[in-house]
Amino acid sequence: MEKENKVNHTTYEIEDVGQVQVADEVIAVIAGLAATETDGVCKMSGNITNEIVSKLGMKKLSKGVRVDMDGEQVDVDLNLVLQYGVSIPKTSKEVQEKVKGAIETMTGLTVNEVNIRIAGIQMEEEQK
DSSP: OOOTTTEEEEEEEETTEEEEEHHHHHHHHHHHHHHHTSSSSEEOOOOOOHHHHHHOOOTTTTTTEEEEEETTTTEEEEEEEEESSSSSHHHHHHHHHHHHHHHHHHHHHHHHHHHEEEEEEEEEHHHH
């Protein structure tokens, strides 16, 4: 079972001025927000604990996101629920591009992979 409360930091030097530390959770939030801003993505899909927490009204912005960091290299895994009728390959590619761009622009880290897992499809009547 994965540790939910594990916080890793990536540290890098900025031209002899000091260090910047970016927590995995921050990268996960950036990825989650970028993914959900993509047309055709209804929501992120997390594990059962995340689902219970969100039902209680406590929204976790990194739900459905797993981040693996190795120095300044990042791999991201996303679990998505898409709208019925969208092109899965096209929407997935858009999500990958948005997530990669957002993380690289905001953190200066290099994104190696953005892996997408389609966890479900949501029908129109369920979206209301």
